Amino acid sequence: MLAELVDIVHFAEAGPVEPDARVDIAFVEGSITTAGELQRIQRVRANSRYLITIGACATAGGIQALRNNANVRDWMAAIYAQSEFIDTLETSTAIAEHVRVDFELWGCPISSQQIVAVIRALLFGVVPLQEQDSLCFECKRQGNVCVLVTGQQACMGPVTKAGCGALCPKFGRACYACYGPKENANPDSLSQRFQGFGLLPDEIAHKFLSINNSAPVFAEAGKKAKENGHD
Amino acid sequence: MTERRDISIKVPVLARVEGEGALDIEVRDGKIEQLNLRIFEPPRLFEKFLEGRSYNEVADIVARICGICPVAYQMSAVHAIEQVFECDPGPWVRDMRRLLYCGEWLESHGLHVHLLALPDYFGFNSVAEMAKQFPDEVRRGLALQGIGNEIIRFFGGRSVHPIGVRVGGFYKAPKAADAAALLQKVQQQLTHAEALLRWSASLDLPDSTQDFVSVATRHAGEYAMNEGRIVSDAGHDLASENFENYFKEHQAPHSTALHCHLDDRPYLVGPLARLNLNHDRLPAAIKSLLHECGIVFPDRNMFHSIIARSVEIYYGLYEATRILENYVVPGLSYVEAIPKAGIGFGCTEAPRGLLWHRYELDAAGRIVQATIVPPTSQNQARIEEDLHNELLAFGLEHDDAALRLRAEMVIRNYDPCISCSTHFLDLRVQRS
Numbered sequence: 001m002l003a004e005l006v007d008i009v010h011f012a013e014a015g016p017v018e019p020d021a022r023v024d025i026a027f028v029e030g031s032i033t034t035a036g037e038l039q040r041i042q043r044v045r046a047n048s049r050y051l052i053t054i055g056a057c058a059t060a061g062g063i064q065a066l067r068n069n070a071n072v073r074d075w076m077a078a079i080y081a082q083s084e085f086i087d088t089l090e091t092s093t094a095i096a097e098h099v100r101v102d103f104e105l106w107g108c109p110i111s112s113q114q115i116v117a118v119i120r121a122l123l124f125g126v127v128p129l130q131e132q133d134s135l136c137f138e139c140k141r142q143g144n145v146c147v148l149v150t151g152q153q154a155c156m157g158p159v160t161k162a163g164c165g166a167l168c169p170k171f172g173r174a175c176y177a178c179y180g181p182k183e184n185a186n187p188d189s190l191s192q193r194f195q196g197f198g199l200l201p202d203e204i205a206h207k208f209l210s211i212n213n214s215a216p217v218f219a220e221a222g223k224k225a226k227e228n229g230h231d
Numbered sequence: 232m233t234e235r236r237d238i239s240i241k242v243p244v245l246a247r248v249e250g251e252g253a254l255d256i257e258v259r260d261g262k263i264e265q266l267n268l269r270i271f272e273p274p275r276l277f278e279k280f281l282e283g284r285s286y287n288e289v290a291d292i293v294a295r296i297c298g299i300c301p302v303a304y305q306m307s308a309v310h311a312i313e314q315v316f317e318c319d320p321g322p323w324v325r326d327m328r329r330l331l332y333c334g335e336w337l338e339s340h341g342l343h344v345h346l347l348a349l350p351d352y353f354g355f356n357s358v359a360e361m362a363k364q365f366p367d368e369v370r371r372g373l374a375l376q377g378i379g380n381e382i383i384r385f386f387g388g389r390s391v392h393p394i395g396v397r398v399g400g401f402y403k404a405p406k407a408a409d410a411a412a413l414l415q416k417v418q419q420q421l422t423h424a425e426a427l428l429r430w431s432a433s434l435d436l437p438d439s440t441q442d443f444v445s446v447a448t449r450h451a452g453e454y455a456m457n458e459g460r461i462v463s464d465a466g467h468d469l470a471s472e473n474f475e476n477y478f479k480e481h482q483a484p485h486s487t488a489l490h491c492h493l494d495d496r497p498y499l500v501g502p503l504a505r506l507n508l509n510h511d512r513l514p515a516a517i518k519s520l521l522h523e524c525g526i527v528f529p530d531r532n533m534f535h536s537i538i539a540r541s542v543e544i545y546y547g548l549y550e551a552t553r554i555l556e557n558y559v560v561p562g563l564s565y566v567e568a569i570p571k572a573g574i575g576f577g578c579t580e581a582p583r584g585l586l587w588h589r590y591e592l593d594a595a596g597r598i599v600q601a602t603i604v605p606p607t608s609q610n611q612a613r614i615e616e617d618l619h620n621e622l623l624a625f626g627l628e629h630d631d632a633a634l635r636l637r638a639e640m641v642i643r644n645y646d647p648c649i650s651c652s653t654h655f656l657d658l659r660v661q662r663s
Contacts, residue, residue, distance in 0.1 A: 008359075013347075014346065014357055014358065014359075015350065015356050015357025015358065015359070015360075016356070016357060062295075063280060063292065063295050064275065064276070066276075066280045067276055067279075067280075070279070072276075075276055075279045076276075078279070108295065108392060109298060109389070109391040109392055111389070164389070165388070165389075167388035167389060167394050168388075168394050168402075170388065171388060171394060171395055171402040171403040172402055172403050173394070173397075173402045173403075176288075176291055178392070202283070203285070206283075206284060206285070206288065210288070210291075210292070211295070
């Protein structure tokens with residue numbers, strides 16, 4: 001049992017609260033969006049042998065990073081009567097923008113296998129394997145009918161990291177890239193294909209600017225698509 | 232004569248709630264002068280993220296508001312959008328959405344009862360400690376949570392941020408053989424759920440009755456989940472489009488969750504409120520089981536929320552059984568929605584209570600404006616009122632550790648999902 005090989009030191013939702021303990025592994029979820037978190041992440045880094053981000057927010061800024069190109073103060077004023085009471089930074093940023101990150105677990109949500117695999121690898125003293133294939137590999141291995149080629153749907157599979165189990169294509173729908181960009185993705189080619197399907201520039205931009213909108217490859221592709229719209 | 236000492240308690244993080252919140256209590260001359268449940272979860276701005284997006288992206292985006300109740304967000308959203316499009320997905324989709332919701336109630340209530348709430352009642356700090364003395368009960372609880380996750384996976388591939396829901400229905404209909412296999416697993420859990428219900432009714436829970444208003448949706452023929460009118464035990468009976476005329480959100484300086492009042496008063500949403508208002512809609516077999524266990528609704532003891540969740544766990548399995556027994560694979564698992572401009576409302580019963588959405592769409596089906604009122608922000612004012620009453624009734628002469636535990640138990644009764652409501656409990660008692 002993995003649970004017998006590790007001690008859970010700090011996990012507030014489950015009970016143990018030791019935010020300043022020194023640990024072997026710190027799993028960090030969530031992006032940096034407040035001044036307090038900017039300082040807290042430095043302490044977590046200093047207290048941890050390995051710092052591993054879990055999920056799209058910690059690894060790429062998450063859907064919350066959609067605020068990064070908006071006027072947050074105006075938005076806050078639209079939602080809160082007195083937005084000056086709200087403690088927030090203008091941006092939502094990935095942990096790696098602030099401290100060294102040892103391993104990243106991509107996905108929104110990540111799967112329990114990803115957590116188990118990384119802990120097991122570290123217990124064995126080996127470097128954890130990081131998934132780099134595209135979702136298409138995973139999808140082909142399952143023998144799914146291609147939703148992009150056959151279904152003419154705007155599937156993000158070709159530029160998205162494998163790891164979820166190719167769930168969306170298995171359900172007959174287009175992947176929406178919740179596992180982030182794969183290694184050496186070619187978003188320009190995919191954007192062109194989407195254009196061929198009749199998607200408008202804004203619609204193409206939304207494909208990239210979603211759960212992992214701040215991952216550099218996706219951010220760039222989204223920006224390009226929008227600029228095409230203004231030509 | 233009670234000793235009145237100056238004491239300050241500070242707990243950096245409240246354990247066993249979803250998200251991060253803080254509690255400030257100021258006691259002077261034996262009176263509570265100030266009591267604020269502070270929610271410091273950074274603002275999450277989802278309503279703004281949705282603007283300009285297509286209707287078919289909404290279910291995937293709003294799911295990200297909560298890892299424990301993504302289905303609730305998906306349900307309120309698709310119902311609201313379908314209202315705009317005047318799209319009726321028909322009886323198969325309706326039944327399957329109910330089954331999916333049963334899965335989320337089972338998963339969320341199973342988690343809350345066993346991992347978050349129960350350890351308090353036996354003096355444990357976590358479920359891991361509790362599991363050493365109550366291994367069978369904890370295993371049973373995890374199995375009940377697990378069957379909920381399995382039902383969600385049945386439709387959505389995964390239990391967190393499932394991918395199966397779309398406007399008009401589901402992307403894919405599960406196979407009959409998979410439904411039959413799931414039915415068998417659901418039926419196996421019914422005895423677990425009955426045992427949990429009997430056990431919860433036998434627990435030595437604090438005896439504390441308060442006066443409060445319960446709010447829930449109510450349906451003419453069934454225990455409401457996805458459809459119904461918004462009713463209260465203060466006589467309200469409203470269509471969901473009239474929510475904003477009666478329920479007012481306002482901002483408290485100490486919180487990033489907007490507080491919500493009904494007719495200027497705090498009110499309760501969630502399992503206990505639902506049962507207070509809709510216990511007559513439970514199937515006869517469950518009513519007689521409740522009678523046998525001596526469980527009576529309406530019930531004004533918030534500590535009985537754990538019983539209410541156990542009742543809904545049993546109901547969730549009972550209803551899932553009924554739906555799965557009648558499962559057929561449909562010709563189409565969704566109806567194609569045709570976009571048009573307008574305003575739509577979705578009001579469904581998240582595990583923690585009423586979840587109200589309003590969307591304004593343009594003619595192409597893009598979001599012009601979105602408003603989302605989650606259950607925890609609705610309960611926040613009620614939690615503060617409850618804490619005030621309960622700590623006075625409990626007695627401020629108790630030491631800080633006892634007061635803090637009592638306060639945390641009160642808060643956990645509501646299963647607050649602080650991330651939803653905008654995360655953190657840091658209790659400071661100032662005595663002077």
